[in-house]
Amino acid sequence: MKITFLGTAAANAFPEAFCACANCQSARRLGGPSLRKRSAALINDDLLIDLGPDIMAASQMHNISLVNVQHCLQTHPHSDHLDPSHFESRSPGFGVVGAPLLNFYASRETLARAAQTFERDIAGYSLLSPEAEKNLNLKIHPIEPFVPFMAGPYRVTAVPANHAPRMGAMLYAVEANGRCIFYGTDTDALPEAAWEAFGRLRLRFDLVVLDHTYGQNKQASDHMSAGQVVEHFARMRGEGLLAPGARTFATHIAHDANPAHPELVELARQRGYEVAHDGLTLEL
Ligand SMILES: [Zn+2]
Numbered sequence: 001m002k003i004t005f006l007g008t009a010a011a012n013a014f015p016e017a018f019c020a021c022a023n024c025q026s027a028r029r030l031g032g033p034s035l036r037k038r039s040a041a042l043i044n045d046d047l048l049i050d051l052g053p054d055i056m057a058a059s060q061m062h063n064i065s066l067v068n069v070q071h072c073l074q075t076h077p078h079s080d081h082l083d084p085s086h087f088e089s090r091s092p093g094f095g096v097v098g099a100p101l102l103n104f105y106a107s108r109e110t111l112a113r114a115a116q117t118f119e120r121d122i123a124g125y126s127l128l129s130p131e132a133e134k135n136l137n138l139k140i141h142p143i144e145p146f147v148p149f150m151a152g153p154y155r156v157t158a159v160p161a162n163h164a165p166r167m168g169a170m171l172y173a174v175e176a177n178g179r180c181i182f183y184g185t186d187t188d189a190l191p192e193a194a195w196e197a198f199g200r201l202r203l204r205f206d207l208v209v210l211d212h213t214y215g216q217n218k219q220a221s222d223h224m225s226a227g228q229v230v231e232h233f234a235r236m237r238g239e240g241l242l243a244p245g246a247r248t249f250a251t252h253i254a255h256d257a258n259p260a261h262p263e264l265v266e267l268a269r270q271r272g273y274e275v276a277h278d279g280l281t282l283e284l
């Protein structure tokens, strides 16, 4: 299994275009992996995690085609993870040729939010209608937490995030070919129900990617800090949730709490994990 990070920033890009903070200035000067777009990821070439606002830019900048994407797991409807205009822009009505049917998986709460935005601001009809599925070359799949489902060749388990109350935010474990990825953003400390489910469903991760929004100098209630990331990886290791040789990465990096990439990589190395960057591909 392969994962490519299309974006690794928090709600602001990093550098945030309007920001003159030291971290943004440093990222602008350094370029390369210090330039982060809003978070999304691609597994192999056919499963997208989050129909995010920057996936078109990521595709162009990193020469990553999304032509073969047949499945999209949506974490939640926050605008740094979901741009519903992409439902239209990838449709035959917008001249798109050769795109396969897109199977879109999300919680009912996330689907309701997406449908509201889509109808009100974009298309004038509901995303959850037969008309939408026909016009948009789309199949909507409401998902439930802790109930594994198949998305093509992938066995997917959604785990509720500790984030965005009443929006049905989900984190995803994705298994294929004997490998398992846990994609864990956006979230504050994982709910105990998630830990119980990891054990009950016998999930064992080859790669864990966690929310690192608040870095080392900020704490709030909807995302994680570096200290919490360290604690989570330690608990996963302690509970036998990491496969031999498993890799642990931070993502969803906010400009106002994390230094530019090289310095962040060094801080993370000292704490025992790695830092994702836009365009990074990992083979598992
Ligand atoms: Zn986010």
Ligand SMILES: [Zn+2]
Residues within 6 Å of the ligand: 015, 016, 019, 020, 021, 022, 023, 024, 025, 255, 256
């Ligand atoms: Zn900044």
Ligand SMILES: [Zn+2]
Residues within 6 Å of the ligand: 076, 078, 163, 164, 186
């Ligand atoms: Zn969010």
